[in-house]
Each structure stands twice: as structure tokens, then as C-alpha cells.
Amino acid sequence: MNSASADPEAAFRELYQATYDDLLCFVERRVHLAVADDVVAEVFVTAWRRFADVPARHDDARAWLFTVAHNMLRNRHRSDNRQQSLALRILREPATPSAGEADGVAARVDLIRAWQRLSPDDQQVLTLTVFEDLTGPQAARVLGISRAAFSLRLLRARRRLRHHLQPHPRNPAVPTAHPTPATEIGTSR
Amino acid sequence: MNIDEVLRAAAEPVPARVAQPPAQALLDRIVAAPPQHAPADTAARRAARPATRILTRPRAVFAALAAAAAAVAALTVPHLGDRAAYASWTPQPSPLAAADLDGLADRCVAQVNTEYGYPEADPAGRVVHGEKRGDYASVSVVTPAWTALCFRDHDGAMRDASFMADPVTAAALGATGVEMQSWPQLRTQEGDCRLIAGHVGSQVVGVDITVRAAAGDHSRTVHATVEDGYFLAWYPEPAGDTDTTTLTLRLAGGGTVADLSARDLYEAPRTN
Numbered sequence: 001m002n003s004a005s006a007d008p009e010a011a012f013r014e015l016y017q018a019t020y021d022d023l024l025c026f027v028e029r030r031v032h033l034a035v036a037d038d039v040v041a042e043v044f045v046t047a048w049r050r051f052a053d054v055p056a057r058h059d060d061a062r063a064w065l066f067t068v069a070h071n072m073l074r075n076r077h078r079s080d081n082r083q084q085s086l087a088l089r090i091l092r093e094p095a096t097p098s099a100g101e102a103d104g105v106a107a108r109v110d111l112i113r114a115w116q117r118l119s120p121d122d123q124q125v126l127t128l129t130v131f132e133d134l135t136g137p138q139a140a141r142v143l144g145i146s147r148a149a150f151s152l153r154l155l156r157a158r159r160r161l162r163h164h165l166q167p168h169p170r171n172p173a174v175p176t177a178h179p180t181p182a183t184e185i186g187t188s189r
Numbered sequence: 190m191n192i193d194e195v196l197r198a199a200a201e202p203v204p205a206r207v208a209q210p211p212a213q214a215l216l217d218r219i220v221a222a223p224p225q226h227a228p229a230d231t232a233a234r235r236a237a238r239p240a241t242r243i244l245t246r247p248r249a250v251f252a253a254l255a256a257a258a259a260a261v262a263a264l265t266v267p268h269l270g271d272r273a274a275y276a277s278w279t280p281q282p283s284p285l286a287a288a289d290l291d292g293l294a295d296r297c298v299a300q301v302n303t304e305y306g307y308p309e310a311d312p313a314g315r316v317v318h319g320e321k322r323g324d325y326a327s328v329s330v331v332t333p334a335w336t337a338l339c340f341r342d343h344d345g346a347m348r349d350a351s352f353m354a355d356p357v358t359a360a361a362l363g364a365t366g367v368e369m370q371s372w373p374q375l376r377t378q379e380g381d382c383r384l385i386a387g388h389v390g391s392q393v394v395g396v397d398i399t400v401r402a403a404a405g406d407h408s409r410t411v412h413a414t415v416e417d418g419y420f421l422a423w424y425p426e427p428a429g430d431t432d433t434t435t436l437t438l439r440l441a442g443g444g445t446v447a448d449l450s451a452r453d454l455y456e457a458p459r460t461n
Contacts, residue, residue: 020207051224111199130193
């Protein structure tokens with residue numbers, strides 16, 4: 001941690017306890033559940049080894065862990081040639097209450113269908129802000145892009161999701177919907 | 190309609206797991222050694238896993254090289270925060286003796302098999318390159334199925350730095366393409382360093398890599414080894430962002446392909 005800490009192990013344990021579930025959700029949204037534990041272990045080992053580099057503020061430290069995880073996952077995806085085919089799962093943090101029932105099961109089904117029509121890039125930016133609760137600058141850093149570029153992507157992703165949620169029939173002029181498999185959306189263990 | 194709330198409402202809730210025994214056991218294993226002694230890379234990750242865990246298949250990591258005559262590419266490196274620690278490091282590579290190269294390659298291949306479960310199908314098809322800088326050496330191994338880059342620490346210990354399956358073919362790279370197959374960071378007792386390796390097109394005779402300081406106020410030049418269409422190098426580099434690193438390919442005819450983002454190349458190769 002950047003702040004002086006008399007007991008690094010205690011500070012790391014505190015960070016671990018505070019961020020483990022968030023990080024596990026972050027990873028589970030993006031990879032097969034069977035390998036999520038491995039990725040999380042890798043990230044925390046890296047954090048311990050580079051503990052002096054981990055930001056002192058909790059939310060910045062959390063974003064730092066996400067960035068490390070994102071880079072590891074990118075490597076995995078690249079070697080697996082799966083980067084373009086994975087869709088992000090919609091998982092909710094344990095501590096995050098549902099904000100209303102969204103008019104029940106039918107609305108949820110509509111939402112998942114709309115989500116499936118988004119490109120992985122659109123899903124990524126929405127997930128970083130909606131589920132991972134990162135600020136724009138933090139999310140931009142995770143993706144390695146500028147704040148302005150992230151804001152633009154987010155704006156477009158929200159626009160496309162809204163469009164897909166509208167109850168009109170298919171419109172071929174829809175702004176760039178990329179069909180994705182998204183077979184595991186909405187699943188957990 | 191608040192789109193964020195709609196999304197959250199539709200999400201599948203998952204239970205908290207940090208208090209469960211596997212998560213707590215992982216934490217205890219990680220902090221069993223102090224941070225400065227925590228093993229780097231795959232060895233550390235393996236140590237963090239339960240002994241019974243099955244090794245997962247690789248992620249993208251590394252590179253390779255072939256035999257024969259070496260050209261030299263230029264790497265421009267910025268402020269090297271750990272530079273002073275690597276007193277023996279040189280910007281110009283030295284060749285490895287053939288016996289050293291073969292020995293390191295054998296150890297690297299064995300480590301790839303152990304770490305990633307990728308045996309070498311045909312040892313005769315192996316292509317190896319290496320270089321030495323001060324007390325440290327690196328070696329890359331290319332096989333038809335995978336590439337690997339290994340790093341020899343100053344104490345002689347082999348560090349498997351990176352591994353990548355399914356490299357692109359030379360035909361895909363054409364005349365001026367480039368695939369960056371490895372770009373990992375390692376930490377030795379002397380500090381952090383960056384390794385880089387890749388495969389270039391048939392007309393590429395040199396690779397200039399520019400690494401700018403975060404403030405963009407200065408940079409330094411390192412020379413990478415280029416042999417038979419493959420390049421590799423390593424240099425001290427503080428852990429952190431290297432988004433400004435770029436590559437310039439020097440071509441046989443005297444031309445260049447400039448300002449190729451290393452991060453972009455690591456994401457996807459430049460093919461013809």
C-alpha cells in the first residue's frame with residue numbers, strides 16, 4: 001500500500017477481506033467459472049508481491065485489482081482465441097441490493113435478451129460502471145483507454161441497450177448490435 | 190427508465206464467499222511469505238493454489254526465437270526506476286554461448302511442460318534464440334504449437350516468464366507484420382524488469398522500441414536481439430503503466446513502420 005503501514009500483512013488481510021467478493025464477481029462475469037478461482041488467486045498473489053504499489057484508498061485499491069485482473073484475463077482470452085466470443089454474465093455483488101423488481105420475470109427476460117444483443121465491448125463498459133461501480137476514470141484505466149473514449153463508449157452502450165429494450169420489432173437499422181452467444185448470462189455457480 | 194437500476198434488478202445475485210474456508214486458506218497461503226520474498230509469476234500463483242488444484246491451461250505469454258546470426262534492434266527505454274539496481278545490465282546484448290543456449294532451452298522446454306502441460310512434440314523442430322545482459326540471460330523457444338520465453342536469474346535459476354499457444358504463422362505476418370508474443374514483467378531480487386519478444390515479417394531487419402517516461406520527459410535506448418525474424422530483449426523497468434511504449438520496424442529496404450503501440454500489438458498482431 002502506498003500509505004505507510006506498520007503491519008503490511010494486516011493491511012493486506014483487510015484489503016483481501018474487503019475486496020475478495022468483488023474481485024471474484026469481476027472475474028466470474030468474464031471467464032468460465034471453473035477458472036475464476038485461479039485468476040483471483042493470481043491477482044491477489046500479485047497484489048501481495050507488489051503491495052507497495054497498491055493504492056491506499058480502498059476504492060482505488062479495488063480498481064487496481066480489477067486492472068490487474070483485466071490484464072490477466074486479456075492474456076487468457078488471447079491465447080484461448082475466445083476474446084470475441086465471450087459475453088459478460090450479469091451477476092450482482094453480494095452486498096448490492098436489487099433496485100426494484102423491474103416488473104418481474106418478463107422484464108428480466110427482456111433485459112437479458114437486450115443484453116445479449118450488445119457487443120462484448122458494450123457489455124464491458126456497462127458492467128464496469130453498473131456492476132463494478134467504478135468511476136469513469138477508474139474504468140478507463142482498467143481498459144487502458146482515455147476518459148473521453150470511455151465516456152463515449154458508455155454513452156453509446158447505454159443508448160444501444162435502451163434501444164434494444166424498446167418494445168418495437170426488429171429494426172435492421174439498429175446501431176451496431178453484435179450477435180453474441182451469451183449462453184451463460186444470468187447464471188451463477 | 191434508469192438503465193443502471195434495470196440492469197442491477199435483472200442481475201443474478203451471488204452469495205458472499207470471502208468467509209468460506211477456501212478463500213481464507215488462500216489468504217493464509219499468500220501471506221505465508223513476506224511480499225518481497227513472494228515468488229513471481231507462475232511459481233507464485235502455483236504456491237497460492239491448493240496442492241490438489243489442477244493446473245489450468247495457459248494464458249498468453251511468451252515468445253521464441255531461432256538460430257543463427259543476430260541483428261540488433263533498438264529499444265528506447267524511459268526513466269528506469271530500478272535501473273540502478275541492475276548494475277550489470279547493458280543496453281547492448283551479448284550472445285549466449287551455444288552450449289548455454291541449448292542448456293537454457295532444454296530447461297525452458299521442461300518448465301513449459303511442467304507449468305503448462307505442453308510437451309514438446311518434436312524437439313527437432315525447436316527454434317531457439319537467446320541473449321545475455323550482464324548477469325542475466327533470456328532465451329526464447331519456438332515450436333509449431335507454442336512459444337515460450339524464459340529468464341535466467343543472476344544466480345542461475347530459471348524463471349519461466351511467459352508462454353503463448355498458437356502463434357501466428359510467418360505467412361500471416363507477411364513482409365512487415367509483427368506479433369508481440371511476450372511482454373511480461375518480472376521481479377528479481379534487484380527489482381522489476383520487462384521482457385519482450387516477438388515475431389516479425391520477412392522484410393523486418395530491426396525493431397526500435399521506444400519506452401517513454403510517464404511524464405514523457407525522457408527516454409532511453411536499449412538494443413534488442415533480432416534473429417531470423419524473431420526479436421527479444423529485457424530491461425529494468427518499474428512496475429506500472431507502459432501504455433506509451435511503441436515499436437518501429439526497420440525494413441530491409443531502408444524504410445520503417447513507425448509508432449506501433451506495444452499494447453495494441455500485444456492485443457493483436459499486425460498482419461498483412
